[in-house]
Amino acid sequence: MIDTSRRMPLAEEPLSDRHKLGWGLAALVVAGNMIGSGLYLLPVSLASVGSSSLIGWLAAGAGAVTLALVFGALGRLQPDADGLPGFAERGLGRFFGYQTALAFWTACLVGNVAIAVAATGYLGFFWPVLRDPVAATFCNLGIIWLATFAYIIGARTASGLAAVALAVGLAPIVIAVAAGVVAFDPQIFAASWSPAETPLLQSVPASLAIIFWAFLGVESAAALSLRVKRPARDVGRASVAGVLLATAVYIAATVAVFGVIPADVLANSTSPYADLASRVFGASIAGVVAVCAVVKTIGTVGGWVMLGGETARSAARKGYLPSGFGAGERTPVANPLLGGAIMSVVAVISGQPTLGGQFGMLVGVTAVLSLAVYAICSAALFQMTRRSKARIVAVVGFLFATAAVAAAAPGYILPTVGFFVVTSLAWLAFLRKSPPRVDPAAGDA
Numbered sequence: 001m002i003d004t005s006r007r008m009p010l011a012e013e014p015l016s017d018r019h020k021l022g023w024g025l026a027a028l029v030v031a032g033n034m035i036g037s038g039l040y041l042l043p044v045s046l047a048s049v050g051s052s053s054l055i056g057w058l059a060a061g062a063g064a065v066t067l068a069l070v071f072g073a074l075g076r077l078q079p080d081a082d083g084l085p086g087f088a089e090r091g092l093g094r095f096f097g098y099q100t101a102l103a104f105w106t107a108c109l110v111g112n113v114a115i116a117v118a119a120t121g122y123l124g125f126f127w128p129v130l131r132d133p134v135a136a137t138f139c140n141l142g143i144i145w146l147a148t149f150a151y152i153i154g155a156r157t158a159s160g161l162a163a164v165a166l167a168v169g170l171a172p173i174v175i176a177v178a179a180g181v182v183a184f185d186p187q188i189f190a191a192s193w194s195p196a197e198t199p200l201l202q203s204v205p206a207s208l209a210i211i212f213w214a215f216l217g218v219e220s221a222a223a224l225s226l227r228v229k230r231p232a233r234d235v236g237r238a239s240v241a242g243v244l245l246a247t248a249v250y251i252a253a254t255v256a257v258f259g260v261i262p263a264d265v266l267a268n269s270t271s272p273y274a275d276l277a278s279r280v281f282g283a284s285i286a287g288v289v290a291v292c293a294v295v296k297t298i299g300t301v302g303g304w305v306m307l308g309g310e311t312a313r314s315a316a317r318k319g320y321l322p323s324g325f326g327a328g329e330r331t332p333v334a335n336p337l338l339g340g341a342i343m344s345v346v347a348v349i350s351g352q353p354t355l356g357g358q359f360g361m362l363v364g365v366t367a368v369l370s371l372a373v374y375a376i377c378s379a380a381l382f383q384m385t386r387r388s389k390a391r392i393v394a395v396v397g398f399l400f401a402t403a404a405v406a407a408a409a410p411g412y413i414l415p416t417v418g419f420f421v422v423t424s425l426a427w428l429a430f431l432r433k434s435p436p437r438v439d440p441a442a443g444d445a
Contacts, residue, residue: 026234030242034217035169035249035300040273040293041118042214043257045360047267049207050192051258054251056204056211061247063400064215068243070378070397071218072236073390077381079235082314084377089318091380095427100376101315102423107369108308109339111216112301113346114362116143119297121270121359125290131270140347147301148340151309152333169296172289173253176273179280180256189255192263209371209408213363214250216370217303218243309335319431364412368405372416375401 046053074087081087084104089097120139124130130139194203218239257266257276269275271290278286312335313326325335350358378397385391405413 026238030217030238031245034215034242034246035173035296040297041121041270041359042210042363043254043266043272044269045210045363046207047263048196049203050195050263051189051254052193052200052204053207053211054254054258055200056207057214057247057250057254059204060208060211060215060404061243061250063212063397063404064218064243064247065240066393066397066400067215067218067374067378068239069236069393070374070381071239073385073393074377074381075235075239077384077390082317083311084373085311085314085318085320088376088380091383092376094318096376096380097318098315098320098427098431099420099423100373101311101318101320103369103419104373105308105311105315105321106419107216107366107373108304108311109343110346110362110369111213111366112144112147112304112308112343113140113350114213114359114366115297115301115304116140116343116347117359117362119143119294119301122274122290122293122297125271125274125286137348141344143298143301144343144347145340147298147305148336148343150302151305151336168292169299170249172273172277172292172296173249175281175285175289176256176276177252179276180252180259183280184256184259186259188262189259192258192266195263205403205407206409208404209367209412210360210363212371212404213367215243215246216367217246218374305336305339308339312339361411364409365415368408368412368416369419371401371405372420375405 046056049056074081078087078090081090085097085101088100117136117140120130120136120143123139124136129135194200196203253273257272260276260279261269261272266272271293273293274286274290277289312321315321316323316325316335324332325338326332346362350362375398378394378401382391382394382398385394405416
């Protein structure tokens with residue numbers, strides 16, 4: 001949060017409980033970071049899988065609950081760890097802390113661009129010109145910088161924005177589910193079960209990486225562990241509560257949209273839930289859905305900007321990134337500004353002829369990179385605990401994350417492999433023998 005008494009905008013000290021998040025607000029941040037573009041635009045990316053994606057949602061939800069338990073256990077074991085890199089470093093060593101910090105930070109930045117693309121898609125419901133790639137890119141940039149400035153104002157402002165946006169964003173889902181109840185057609189749902197006629201043993205596992213995009217955010221409470229009042233108790237509680245809320249919403253919404261809109265029509269949509277409302281309740285209600293979706297996706301960008309900034313600050317404190325990202329507990333204004341600049345570059349170079357194409361590419365890469373981070377954190381939990389139940393949870397979490405990565409499309413896996421190759425070479429060249437850089441005044445994380 002900005003310290004307005006200083007000429008240079010700096011984040012407020014997070015050590016006071018007055019500036020920390022309770023478990024309820026942390027749970028809303030978790031759910032809010034998940035219930036975003038994963039819900040509002042993902043049906044378009046899953047149109048080729050069809051209504052059989054419901055199986056994938058159930059499998060991904062089970063995996064997400066397991067990972068929530070992993071992060072809850074990590075929060076209890078290491079309540080003072082500084083986010084996901086702190087967990088990885090304490091369990092597996094500094095090299096894995098470094099890899100986790102850079103991978104999670106990159107996933108936050110790339111994923112944020114995908115969420116901005118989803119917001120632009122719903123704005124296109126009102127202004128069709130935004131379906132043009134150039135106009136869409138400018139709109140994406142505006143959304144990214146709006147959320148960036150919210151984080152500059154303060155971490156509580158960004159998390160508050162995400163919580164308010166969650167409440168607003170649930171409104172169109174209620175409308176969509178109501179539309180599904182009113183107009184659900186079993187024949188449309190059945191006809192959309194497998195549009196490509198691909199065997200479920202192939203299509204469902206291959207869709208898991210894309211589907212799991214909607215569950216990215218399960219680690220939000222753990223990533224913000226230093227910003228939670230009682231992390232030993234509240235990280236786990238917030239993680240599980242957020243995942244359960246999101247899973248229930250996803251299943252209801254998936255049944256609704258595939259039971260009303262045929263898969264071939266859905267594939268060409270940029271605002272599927274607004275289209276669903278329009279079919280059942282008319283254009284005026286569809287407009288309300290589109291407005292709420294825009295508010296929710298922008299709020300989600302705000303939450304992920306905060307996570308990316310906090311991860312970069314933690315990485316700089318450990319010596320993994322330049323000290324300009326934050327050498328201590330304070331988050332300097334250069335941190336979100338640099339993050340915003342990087343996201344802007346990604347938004348420009350990832351442009352595609354259609355928003356759906358750009359969204360799908362960004363989603364796949366982000367999901368695989370994040371699942372790799374979850375696998376590292378699961379392995380760290382296994383190393384840190386001697387409790388059999390916690391070790392079982394760690395093993396199941398690791399197996400789920402690695403299986404989802406292995407089943408993903410090669411186009412999503414190869415960028416992740418390339419990322420880890422580059423970061424490993426950078427480690428060997430510059431950081432392998434360097435000591436940790438921790439702000440002495442801030443204490444050991």
